[in-house]
Amino acid sequence: MTTKLRVGTRKGLFIFEKSHGEWRCGEPCFLGEPVSMAMADPRNGDQYTALNLGHFGVKLHRAEAGSARWTEIAAPTFPKASDGDGPALEQIWELVPGGDRAGTLWAGTIPGGLFQSTDRGESWSLVESLWNRPEREKWMGGGYDKPGIHSICVHPHDSRLVRLAVSTGGVWESADGGASWNLTGRGLRAEFLPPDMAHDPAMQDVHRMVSCAASPDRLWIQHHNGIFRSDDGGHRWTEITGVKPSVFGFAVVVHPRDPANAWFVPGIKDEYRVPVDGRLVVNRTRDGGKTFEQLTAGLPQSKAWDLVYRHGLDIDASGEVLAFGSTTGNLWLSEDQGDHWQCLSNHLPPINVVRFDPAGPEEAPG
């Protein structure tokens, strides 16, 4: 079972560790700095923290396994345009290991760039094969002024197979390590578009996309206007309707071994973005979306206005422990798949990202 949880907030990185049966928070890292992404690499234990300094730009820091000594490394940068009017990095929105390709990392950014590093983040290059796709003209900002790549799923058995999602810009797949891309996402539906454009795959506002580690062709999406499931690697999607109290939300996680098990944090769409009736619930399906349970034990059931961002919910490698954090600075954790929740803090800064560290070798699920 996982024993370490990274919580990236508007004012720093807070690391919770379980010791003697209790989850405790250590001293904050990067206090005062906005953290947009945090990740511990399961291949070598490298720790990464992406900062979005208000005045001085996006920065990326790395610490070696178990170390508290952070070193600034290169952040992705867009190539210089000849007229000086090109894009500039605004946020690292996703950061994932590149599978069995040692040292390889993928980063998704705002504006909607995909970057690859092959040297543990010492250098980055823009994946121009995606950046130059003509469909990118249709991408739009979704919440931020510019579109961004927030979800990257690397196939665990074939690291050249990469799937990603864009807000707003749909679902894309590369089978050749990023050399070429296909726009997939058939069946996604954007209610917020004119009717004749609602099924345009390049205009879908995917809020978050996750794949099951043991069945990587089984994916879930929390979309701007609903919940979708794919059983074929993201090519075709089935919309899940009628979910109470709402199908709107940002976050989704899937069980690492059972793709029929997924969790969501619903809210009122879409101008409000708060829990329905002030009751904070986590929705869980165990049957691929046929039915959902509203999990409430330990969560506030009145006057709760917590919003959970797309990276604000995570599940550990065992599939037992979940955690989520809100923009109100509340952090909850469950050690029984969401049946019961404990509040770890009511006093954190607004939470952007919650990430469990991978289990160590002695802790890996059997």
Added chain:
Amino acid sequence: MAIISFTDNLKRHVDCPPRDVAASTVMEALRQVFAENPRLGGYILDDQDRLRKHVAIFVDGALIRDRARLSDPLAPASRVDVMQALSGG
């Protein structure tokens, strides 16, 4: 020689003491500093070498006009102050 100095808020992230520069524009002055301190460049300029939106540069007490190319001229004894614009919460 002109002298260029940096806000204390920047020193929290990267070492950047004041420095004498022989330069005729703001960009030339910055280039001289960045040549010795390349990490500093990414804190002041964006990917396209424009001045970051929330950074302000004053030459002899006046805000520079050219934030894209930083071509504002320097006199031989100019004082260049790299500051942060006020923002945030």
